[in-house]
Amino acid sequence: MNIIRVIAVILSGYVELVRQAVACDAGSIRDVPSKGELNGSNFTYPFPLKTFKFMSQRQKLEMAFMDVAPTVEPNGKVAICLHGKNFCAPTWESTARQLSGAGYRVILPDQVGFCKSSKPKSYQYTLQQLSYNTRDLLHALGIENVTVIGHSLGGMTSARFGLMFPEIVEKLVLVNPLGLEDWKALGVPYKSIDELYSFESASNYTSIREYEQPTYYVGHWDDSYDVWVNMLVNIYKGREASTFAFDQALVTDMALSAPVVYEFGLLKPHTLLLIGDKDNTALGKQWSPPDVQAKLGHYDVLGKQAAAAIPNADLIEFAHLGHAPQIQEPDRFHEALLGWLTG
Numbered sequence: 001m002n003i004i005r006v007i008a009v010i011l012s013g014y015v016e017l018v019r020q021a022v023a024c025d026a027g028s029i030r031d032v033p034s035k036g037e038l039n040g041s042n043f044t045y046p047f048p049l050k051t052f053k054f055m056s057q058r059q060k061l062e063m064a065f066m067d068v069a070p071t072v073e074p075n076g077k078v079a080i081c082l083h084g085k086n087f088c089a090p091t092w093e094s095t096a097r098q099l100s101g102a103g104y105r106v107i108l109p110d111q112v113g114f115c116k117s118s119k120p121k122s123y124q125y126t127l128q129q130l131s132y133n134t135r136d137l138l139h140a141l142g143i144e145n146v147t148v149i150g151h152s153l154g155g156m157t158s159a160r161f162g163l164m165f166p167e168i169v170e171k172l173v174l175v176n177p178l179g180l181e182d183w184k185a186l187g188v189p190y191k192s193i194d195e196l197y198s199f200e201s202a203s204n205y206t207s208i209r210e211y212e213q214p215t216y217y218v219g220h221w222d223d224s225y226d227v228w229v230n231m232l233v234n235i236y237k238g239r240e241a242s243t244f245a246f247d248q249a250l251v252t253d254m255a256l257s258a259p260v261v262y263e264f265g266l267l268k269p270h271t272l273l274l275i276g277d278k279d280n281t282a283l284g285k286q287w288s289p290p291d292v293q294a295k296l297g298h299y300d301v302l303g304k305q306a307a308a309a310i311p312n313a314d315l316i317e318f319a320h321l322g323h324a325p326q327i328q329e330p331d332r333f334h335e336a337l338l339g340w341l342t343g
Helices: 003-026 090-099 127-140 153-164 195-203 205-216 223-237 241-257 261-266 301-310 330-341
Strands: 028-031 049-056 059-068 076-082 103-108 146-151 169-175 270-276 313-318
Touching: 028 270, 049 127, 059 090, 059 127, 076 090, 076 127, 076 153, 090 103, 090 330, 103 127, 127 153, 146 153, 153 169, 153 241, 153 261, 169 330, 195 241, 195 270, 205 223, 223 241, 261 301, 270 301, 270 330, 301 313
Parallel strands: 076 103, 076 146, 146 169, 169 270, 270 313
Antiparallel strands: 028 049, 049 059, 059 103
């Protein structure tokens, strides 16, 4: 073998090593069963399920997600829907069916620490880290332009995502997002991670329903909401219950410590705020003194303030609806969402 061929073989080997390293850095995607236990959840997901395996904070992690194809002629657009703290990706099922029926490809991820995704025993949760994880998933799927739709904590994460990656965000939709006010600055007492962990560990059907009924559904309860409560209870009582509760304590601390409200003026994407105006959600409200509680969670005011602060924002308010309008009155919600998206 002459020297040129030797060099060529060495170079080809080097190129292959680089290719493999890049593929490893970009993560890998595989199909997994939609039914059965995965990372402490045995909830059956409504669409084919995949996992995105990647490295984060020196750990091998995986994000579970659903990739829903358009059911009509594709419009060339992609939407990603980010769930809230007490929800998982399947709560977007109805929205995904509406979007796919309008030509969208729809990505429905479970964030790290939630639902069917990895539950790391030690992880620094920040809105920036969740945004990077989401961006890396989109990159692995070859998606370079996306409409981001986020609810509750997912809305807070979506706002951070829009601040970090405006070049890939076509439109931004915030559904009763957290972070419209700075709870700590308004007087919410700080709780340690250990205290938050004790609170999370005590979660059960009764405590979750008692929290959601007055905030998510304005005092009303429909039996159909039970499926989402039981989806969550299943994880709190599942194989990774303790780790999940600790991760949720870290997530609560993250949200309390990182308000996005001060940066709304920097948001560049065209933004829609979808606000149930009877929502009174505020992290830490339940352990705050009465005078502080009275200041918090007035979404009929907060939605208008956010729309005024975001440079290119529209506001649609749903009278008499709470924190989860997409669940409480899906027809009304989707008419507003699709009407805005299609101009």
